[in-house]
Amino acid sequence: MIKILLTVLTAGLVHSTAWAQASNDKEPEEKNDVSSILESMGYPELQVVPRASERLRMEALSESRTWYVTHWPIQVSALSTLYVGLTAKNNFREDLSSKQEKDAKSIATVAQAIGAGWLIGVTAFGAQRPYLRGLRNTNKYKGDDERTTLLRERLAEEALERPARTMRVLQIVSVLTNFVASGAAVIHADDNGKMTAGVSAILAFLPLMFTDHNILVHEKHIEYKKKIYAPLKSARASTSFYYDPHEKALTPMATLSWVF
Secondary structure, eight states, X not given: OHHHHHHHHHHHHHHHHHHHHHHHHHHHHHHHHHHHHHHHHOOHHHHSSSOHHHHHHHHHHHHHHHGGGTTHHHHHHHHHHHHHHHHGGGXXXXXXXXXXXXHHHHHHHHHHHHHHHHHHHHHHHHHTOHHHHHHHHHTTOOOXXXXXXXXXXXXXXXXXXXXXXXXXXXXXXXXXXXXXXXXXXXXXXXXXXXXXXXXHHXXXXXXXXXXXXXXXXXXXXXXXXXXXXXXXXXXXXXXXXXXXXXXXXXXXXXXXXXXX
């Protein structure tokens, strides 16, 4: 009986040792498989085509020729508001009281200031050439190693994002101010003045009808960046044990599921 027990224990110990060794042999392989998959993904900043630095370079080159009309939706709406302010005095109603005429002149002056302010302001913003400034800042960092390359790409992404973030705010403020100025001019205007102010009020929404170039450039870059992993909807990793009826032993398993 003792010999039988010793035989069973020895066999169990050998089987356990073999199972542990097999598990240890599989574990690095499984880790290597997962690691290779994750490493193959890399940095999206370095895989997007065109890269942020390339896009920044292209926009900086184009910017030298088109900076004065880059923000044309706001410029057109500003011009219309300025026109309403300049012509308002010729389109007042004839039945205005002295107080109403004074208010109408004040509204016309405000419309002129708003229109001229936006026209000069967004043109000056384009004259700063934010893409060229961002490109110069990015080019300060030299080197071909991965760390430096990644640094340049992330700085380039920031350079694409900054003008877009600014213009998102400016276009909303532009719509509100130009619309209010044009709408206020209707109050004391005659039929011709009402038509002019009405058209101007509609043109105030141009920045919302047409996406600003800075915003469009940034959105396109984000869109291209997302397309790197677009086919991959989700991923799940799980572990379990499989009972082998022939070997009468539990085998550890690791599963990595991808949904496309």
